[in-house]
Amino acid sequence: MQIRFRKGRDFDMGPAAANTPAVVRAVRRVGLEFRAFPGLTVDALVAEGDPLRRGQTLCVSRHHPEIAFVASAAGRVSRIRKGARRRIDTIEIAVQGDEECRFDVDPAQTDDAVLRALLLQSGAWVAFRTRPFGRIPAPADQPSAIFVTATAGTPLAPDPAQVLAPQLDAFARGLEALLRLTQGAVFVCQPPGPALVTPRERLRIATICGPQPCGLPGPHIHHLWPVSAQRSVWQIGYQDVAAIGDLLSTGRISVDRSISVAGPGCDRARLLRAPLGAELAGLLDETQQSEKRLISGSALTGREQRFLGRHDLEVTVMNPASDAPRGAVRGLVAWLCQGGTGATLPSEAFERLFPFDLLPVPLMRALAVGDIETVERLGGLELLEEDLALLSWRCPSGSDYGSLLRHALDRLAEERAP
Numbered sequence: 001m002q003i004r005f006r007k008g009r010d011f012d013m014g015p016a017a018a019n020t021p022a023v024v025r026a027v028r029r030v031g032l033e034f035r036a037f038p039g040l041t042v043d044a045l046v047a048e049g050d051p052l053r054r055g056q057t058l059c060v061s062r063h064h065p066e067i068a069f070v071a072s073a074a075g076r077v078s079r080i081r082k083g084a085r086r087r088i089d090t091i092e093i094a095v096q097g098d099e100e101c102r103f104d105v106d107p108a109q110t111d112d113a114v115l116r117a118l119l120l121q122s123g124a125w126v127a128f129r130t131r132p133f134g135r136i137p138a139p140a141d142q143p144s145a146i147f148v149t150a151t152a153g154t155p156l157a158p159d160p161a162q163v164l165a166p167q168l169d170a171f172a173r174g175l176e177a178l179l180r181l182t183q184g185a186v187f188v189c190q191p192p193g194p195a196l197v198t199p200r201e202r203l204r205i206a207t208i209c210g211p212q213p214c215g216l217p218g219p220h221i222h223h224l225w226p227v228s229a230q231r232s233v234w235q236i237g238y239q240d241v242a243a244i245g246d247l248l249s250t251g252r253i254s255v256d257r258s259i260s261v262a263g264p265g266c267d268r269a270r271l272l273r274a275p276l277g278a279e280l281a282g283l284l285d286e287t288q289q290s291e292k293r294l295i296s297g298s299a300l301t302g303r304e305q306r307f308l309g310r311h312d313l314e315v316t317v318m319n320p321a322s323d324a325p326r327g328a329v330r331g332l333v334a335w336l337c338q339g340g341t342g343a344t345l346p347s348e349a350f351e352r353l354f355p356f357d358l359l360p361v362p363l364m365r366a367l368a369v370g371d372i373e374t375v376e377r378l379g380g381l382e383l384l385e386e387d388l389a390l391l392s393w394r395c396p397s398g399s400d401y402g403s404l405l406r407h408a409l410d411r412l413a414e415e416r417a418p
Contacts, residue, residue: 001206001224022163022258022273027282030073030275031092031307032058037126038406039135039413042069042088050077055101055122055253058091066139070123072255072276074099090307093277105251112180119177119244122253126310127240131218131227132381133413134406143234145184145225148175150238151191151208151215153386154298156262157314158271160238161193163258170254171238172197173245178236179203189220196238210355218387219355227382229416237311257313259283263299265292265317278308280315293318300389301402353390356382360391367404368397375408384409 034040042059046052052071061067075096083089103122108115119125120139130137137143150160164171178186179202189206190196199205206224208214217235227233243254255275261283262269272283280294295302297312308315347361354360358379366374385402392401 001204022158022271024256024273025278025283026095027073027274027278028095029078029092029279029282029307030071030095030277031090031279032069032072032277033090033305033307033309034088036309036311037136038410039133044080044088044091046077046080046091048077048080051075052077052093053099053101054255055103057121057123059088061136064139066117066120067125067136068121068123069126070101070253092307100252103247103251103253105248108248115177115180118247122247124240124244124247124253127243128234128236129311129384131221131233131235131384132229133409134384135413137234141232143182143184144231145233146178146182146186147217147221147225147233147235148178148186148188148238148241149215149217149220149235150196151189151220153213153215153217154300154314155212156260156269156298156316157215158258158260160190161196162271164196164238164242167242167245168196170242170245170249173248174241174243175203175245177244177248178241182234185225187220187224189217191215213387213390214355216386218383222356222358222382229376229381237313239313259308259313259315261315261317263295263315263317265319274308276308276310279306280308281306283308283315284317291320293320298389300393301386350391350394353394356387358382364391364395364399364401367401367408368399370404370408372408372411375405376412380405380408381412 034042041062043062044059045057052075054071054074056071057068058071059069071093073093073095075093077091078094079092080088081090103118105118108118116139126136128137152159175186175197185202185204187204187206188196189208192207192209195205197203206220208220213219221227221233221235225233239257246254256273257276258271258273260269260271274283280296284292293304295304295316295318296309297303297314299316302312302316350360363375363378363380366378383405385406388401388405392399
């Protein structure tokens with residue numbers, strides 16, 4: 001099947017990473033930031049100063065202790081930082097050595113319950129996000145479908161076909177595992193070109209083309225398998241699927257990801273291979289580390305933070321600036337568009353940017369006033385923060401509709417909690 005989006009924003013791709021093999025980048029520190037996981041509270045199983053092996057459990061979900069977060073590098077716990085209400089905000093690791101945990105994967109090859117337990121124990125489970133609500137799924141949940149995003153969701157993201165070329169066997173094994181987690185379909189959403197895998201019953205290929213943000217999973221799910229309060233799906237990135245395939249083959253967790261480092265503050269775009277949670281400054285040359293502002297993810301949807309986000313495959317490098325992050329985002333988008341932001345803002349302008357069959361302006365108004373019932377009625381359960389990034393950029397009010405949506409989703413999730 002093919003989906004051609006006609007709404008969105010055409011971007012000049014700018015200095016994207018060249019089609020060359022990723023350069024392996026060693027880092028001195030990695031970190032796990034839990035603000036990327038809405039609705040989550042964790043309990044630490046390690047303390048500052050403890051030695052670690054790669055794959056060792058760092059903490060577990062308080063409400064679902066089966067869900068483990070594991071170390072992406074061997075070394076020592078250098079800091080556990082806590083935020084509001086003494087909840088763990090970040091766990092930092094000083095990288096040292098190469099000791100690792102091994103997992104017994106043989107029983108998981110045929111037993112679905114053991115497979116699920118393996119994904120939970122090895123930390124692979126946290127790569128899934130649910131729709132609605134954008135949370136880690138509960139251990140016993142079964143989605144109506146699973147969506148694998150093998151498209152470049154942002155203008156400067158790595159090319160999935162290039163990244164997956166040497167990992168197609170692992171990717172196929174990972175897809176086989178996903179088919180065992182649901183009785184529904186597994187959708188592989190990819191750009192035009194040769195199919196990444198051979199489609200068959202319940203394994204479907206969806207070819208996606210069109211302007212940004214057509215590469216994000218939200219529009220794919222909306223048009224292929226829309227969710228509601230009664231029907232949920234899971235989404236997962238293509239590199240995480242390949243990592244599951246590697247785990248089932250070797251019994252070792254695959255922690256490295258191919259990420260692009262690009263942006264107006266970067267002399268040339270690079271494709272790097274770095275561990276999950278890598279310290280962003282360690283991905284730049286030493287001469288640039290103290291001079292740049294670093295965003296984990298796209299400038300439209302990412303955050304200015306110290307460590308690479310769990311779901312991010314891109315680091316945006318910005319030049320030092322005195323303006324607020326929102327001003328920097330506007331500058332970057334104008335740089336990508338090479339045509340500025342435009343002066344007039346009729347309702348049709350928002351509709352052209354919004355690749356959903358939903359009404360963006362009434363939704364924005366409902367979000368602005370905190371009317372969560374209207375947000376739900378207008379289709380807000382189908383959306384996550386990144387789906388509204390272009391609307392936030394385009395709106396002259398300065399509102400961050402992604403943050404407003406997160407507040408609404410969290411309130412709706414609390415109302416439905418048992």
